[in-house]
Amino acid sequence: MPFAQEQSKSSTVxxxxxxxTETIKLRNKHIGQACxxxxxxxxxxxxxxxxxxxxxxxxxxxxxxxxxxxxxxxCHPEVVRAGALQMATISTNNRFLHDExxxxxxxxxxxMPEPLSVCFFVNSGSEANDLALRLARNFTKRQxxxxxxxxxxxxxxxxxxxxxxxxxxxxxxxxxxxxARGPLPGHLWRPVHG
Numbered sequence: 001m002p003f004a005q006e007q008s009k010s011s012t013v014x015x016x017x018x019x020x021t022e023t024i025k026l027r028n029k030h031i032g033q034a035c036x037x038x039x040x041x042x043x044x045x046x047x048x049x050x051x052x053x054x055x056x057x058x059x060x061x062x063x064x065x066x067x068x069x070x071x072x073x074x075c076h077p078e079v080v081r082a083g084a085l086q087m088a089t090i091s092t093n094n095r096f097l098h099d100e101x102x103x104x105x106x107x108x109x110x111x112m113p114e115p116l117s118v119c120f121f122v123n124s125g126s127e128a129n130d131l132a133l134r135l136a137r138n139f140t141k142r143q144x145x146x147x148x149x150x151x152x153x154x155x156x157x158x159x160x161x162x163x164x165x166x167x168x169x170x171x172x173x174x175x176x177x178x179x180a181r182g183p184l185p186g187h188l189w190r191p192v193h194g
Contacts, residue, residue, distance in 0.1 A: 023045055048075075049074025052064055086100065124154065126159060127154070127156065129154045130158050130159050144178050146182055147180070
């Protein structure tokens with residue numbers, strides 16, 4: 001059976017569902033305002049995902065073209081099984097010696113050109129972009145960076161400095177001298193959800 005059909009619409013969620021109003025109230029109380037919602041005037045309350053879809057509290061299905069987390073689809077059974085098995089064994093950082101780390105690195109590097117033979121494992125896209133920026137600056141011995149309009153790089157200090165929306169007039173921050181700004185190619189951008 002395709003993984004998109006493995007979980008039925010009636011599946012339960014990990015915790016008791018609150019009403020949308022209760023969820024918004026608790027979010028406003030306990031989540032920082034800097035963590036903005038998509039569609040602020042009428043936010044979607046997503047309660048589960050399956051494959052390329054997300055579902056709201058009423059069971060409405062949405063094609064997920066915006067989420068930057070679920071790269072192989074939501075709740076892919078092979079990923080869920082592998083994750084559950086590993087977490088049931090041990091979940092630790094890469095400063096301890098363990099087989100899974102080196103086997104994963106070996107698998108990744110076997111698919112890359114020969115000069116790319118070393119992995120740096122990080123926890124998020126923000127950390128990956130921060131590391132890429134540090135590596136580029138270390139290699140070039142320069143501070144300069146180019147950012148595209150409407151680009152998102154993460155929420156770590158070094159990459160936030162080069163967010164174009166942070167130094168747009170509405171953001172109020174001045175563009176750093178070492179940061180050049182370029183237009184996004186084509187018409188692939190969307191305005192900030194509001």
